[in-house]
Amino acid sequence: MPLDQAFNLLGSKDKEMGFLDHLEELRWHLIRSVSAILVFTIVAFFSKDFVFGMLILGPSKPNFWTYRMFCELSKYLNSPDLCIDHLNFTLQSRQMTGQFAMHITSSFVIGFIVAFPYVFWEVWRFVKPGLYAKEVNATRGAVLVVTFLFILGILFGYFVISPLSINFLANYQLDSSILNQFDITSYISTLIMMVLASGLMFQLPMLIFVLTKMGIVTPAFMRTYRRHSIVVILVAAAFITPSPDIFSQILVAIPLYMLYEASILVSAWEVKNRNIRNAEL
DSSP: OOHHHHHHHHHHHHHTSOHHHHHHHHHHHHHHHHHHHHHHHHHHHTOHHHIIIIIISGGGSTTSHHHHHHHHHHHHHTOGGGOOOOOOOEEEOOSTTHHHHHHHHHHHHHHHHHHHHHHHHHHHHHHGGGSOHHHHHHTTTHHHHHHHHHHHHHHHIIIIIHHHHHHHHHHOOSSTTOOOEEEHHHHHHHHHHHHHHHHHHTTHHHHHHHHHHTTSOOHHHHHHTHHHHHHHHHHHHHHHSOOSOHHHHHHHHHHHHHHHHHHHHHHHHHHHHHHHHHHHO
16 A cells, blocks of 8 residues: 555544544543653752752853853953853842742743653644645654754753843842842743743744745745844844843844744745645646
């Protein structure tokens, strides 16, 4: 039996499943996904010294990798202002359950990030049987691409966006008499928001691929509005790194623009494949 017919037969069998059968299958996919997240959450919870001492509180310390690289860069460029060797704030816990609550929250977020590849794979396993053979072939490798982009976004958010934003906010003062004493809840919530937002932001090429497949976006449309996108990216970089330092904004804007250009290539690739498929019909 040809491969395409086999896929179509599999899809047709899956479509004959009843509504309750689909719910049962979805339930087990969700159970396995949640179980994976909980396992890594528990591991992170009992690895408190590493999770908090190295990961969560890392960007709050002057010896963080990013800050040290900026100091090395400042020596190379002979620009002392680039060196970040002091963070003008202290962390406090003003709520009785503050530290414990943030311990659970941060452990869960780390568990989700580590388990994300498996969770997305479970989602893909549920969706895949309902696709046609050509759709399966067109989206081959989707799990690897989505996982790679997500991890890349998480690393970018953690090592670039977070330390730059924390440095600016830590040293921002309306008056010298006002001390920056941040609550641990505020610090961790801000760090998590920036890291996860970066991970989602790096899914732009996959989003454009789906929109192109649906016929909503075309590469010509994206090329037409390239200049507009540059303005939007610069504004977004200014919000992500609320710092008057133009170097920090450019450092964030360049990867965002590269994502936009990569999305144009992905859109053009999908349009080319669609034209080839239509020509073969």
